[in-house]
Each structure stands twice: as structure tokens, then as C-alpha cells.
Amino acid sequence: MITSRILLSTALAAALAGGLSLGATAGGHGGNPAxxxxxxxxxxxxxxIGVLGNMARGNTDYDAGAAQAAANNLLTISQLDQQFHWPxxxxxxxxxxxxxxxxxxxxxxxxxxxxxEFGTGAEGLAAVAGDGLDAMRAALGPVGASCGSCHDDYRAxxx
Ligand code: HEC
Numbered sequence: 001m002i003t004s005r006i007l008l009s010t011a012l013a014a015a016l017a018g019g020l021s022l023g024a025t026a027g028g029h030g031g032n033p034a035x036x037x038x039x040x041x042x043x044x045x046x047x048x049i050g051v052l053g054n055m056a057r058g059n060t061d062y063d064a065g066a067a068q069a070a071a072n073n074l075l076t077i078s079q080l081d082q083q084f085h086w087p088x089x090x091x092x093x094x095x096x097x098x099x100x101x102x103x104x105x106x107x108x109x110x111x112x113x114x115x116x117e118f119g120t121g122a123e124g125l126a127a128v129a130g131d132g133l134d135a136m137r138a139a140l141g142p143v144g145a146s147c148g149s150c151h152d153d154y155r156a157x158x159x
Contacts, residue, residue, distance in 0.1 A: 035098045038085040041077050048073040049147070052125075052140050055133065062133040071122070071129035071136075074143065078119035082112065092156050099156040111154050118146035 051070040054060040089095070091102040104111045121142035128135040 031097055032090055032095060034085055034087050035090055035095070035100075038082075038100075039098075041080060041085070045074060045077055045147070048077075049140075049143065052129070052136065053144075056137040056140055062136070064130040064132070067136050068126070068130035071126040075119075075122040075126040078115075078122040082115060086111075099158070101154050101156055104154050109154075111150065114146055114150040114154075118143065118150070121146050 048070040051060075052067060055062045055067060086100070086104065088105060090098060091100050091105060092098050093102050103109060121139075125136070125139040125143050128139050130136075
């Protein structure tokens, strides 16, 4: 268990690192703002890749406009600069409420490289997502692979 004093100072440090006003970030449900932000970005990614995955598996009809919109959203998220989302001391050995493994911050971490692979995949996907089911499905593969390879090495399997 961590004390509320440590939680608060972590929140403050994250707020200051992000250059944000304290009023907008301290408090809430007690989460760390950087952790909340990165988990939020992953939720947006999951929602949008879910739209495409359902089309790819035939659970929903392919819709070029919806496929393009979901791919564009993935590309947009991939372009968020990650530096404020991963402050030191926000691994799952240091705080609660995160599945981020300490390996992310260790020497030789490939986490940003894999984030880059996600971005390259999202670019390829956004280029063809509206061009038909087969083109979208083929381009979805590398994006899905980037999710899995990062989770394998850098995300704890449970809370
Ligand atoms: C570069 C590494 C990396 C990539 C790429 C990545 N993830 Fe993650 N993901 C993580 C880590 C680390 C966490 C744990 C974050 C935390 O709990 O602080 C996570 C957490 C999540 C969560 C849980 C969020 C929550 O609310 O706790 C979801 C859902 C998720 N990822 C989906 C995806 C999807 C879908 C993709 C691909 C489109 C993806 N991720 C790509 C590293 C990655």
C-alpha cells in the first residue's frame, strides 16, 4: 500500500512535468494522471482496433467510411508524444493501478521502438483502410502484432 502523501506527490510531479495546472489534474479518483492518460490512450486504441477487428472477422459488415475513421484514430493516437505518459516510478512495482512492468524503464528497453512499430503499422493501415475488406485486413496484421509484442514484454498479465 502506498500512502496518500506519496500518491499526491507523484500526482504533483506528473502534473508539473506535464506543465499542467494542478487544479485540473490533482484529485479525481486518486489515479496518477500519467497512468490515467496512457491507459486512456490504450482504451481508445482498443475501441478503434475493435471496430476493424470485427469487420476483419466478419462479425460486422465492412464499411469503408467507418474503417477509415477507425484507422485514422489509431494513426492519431500513434502520433501522441509519449514522454509525459511514462514518468519514472510509475511501474507496477512502485505504485498500484498500473500493469506497466519495470522493464519499460530498464536499459535496453524496446518499448519506444515497439511504439514506433505501432505507428508504422497505423500509417500503413490508414493508407488502405477505406480500399476494401481485403486491403484493410492485410494492413491490420502489423498493428495487431505491435500490440501483442509490447504486451508480452512490458505489460503485466493482471493487476
Ligand atoms: C509500446 C508498448 C505498447 C503497445 C504498442 C501497445 N500497448 Fe497496450 N499497454 C501497454 C502497457 C505497458 C500497458 C499497461 C499500462 C498501465 O497499466 O499503466 C497497456 C495497457 C493496455 C490496455 C489496458 C488499459 C487500461 O485501461 O488499463 C489495453 C486495452 C491495451 N493496452 C490495448 C492495446 C492495443 C489494442 C494496442 C494496439 C493497437 C496496444 N495496446 C499497443 C503497452 C503497449
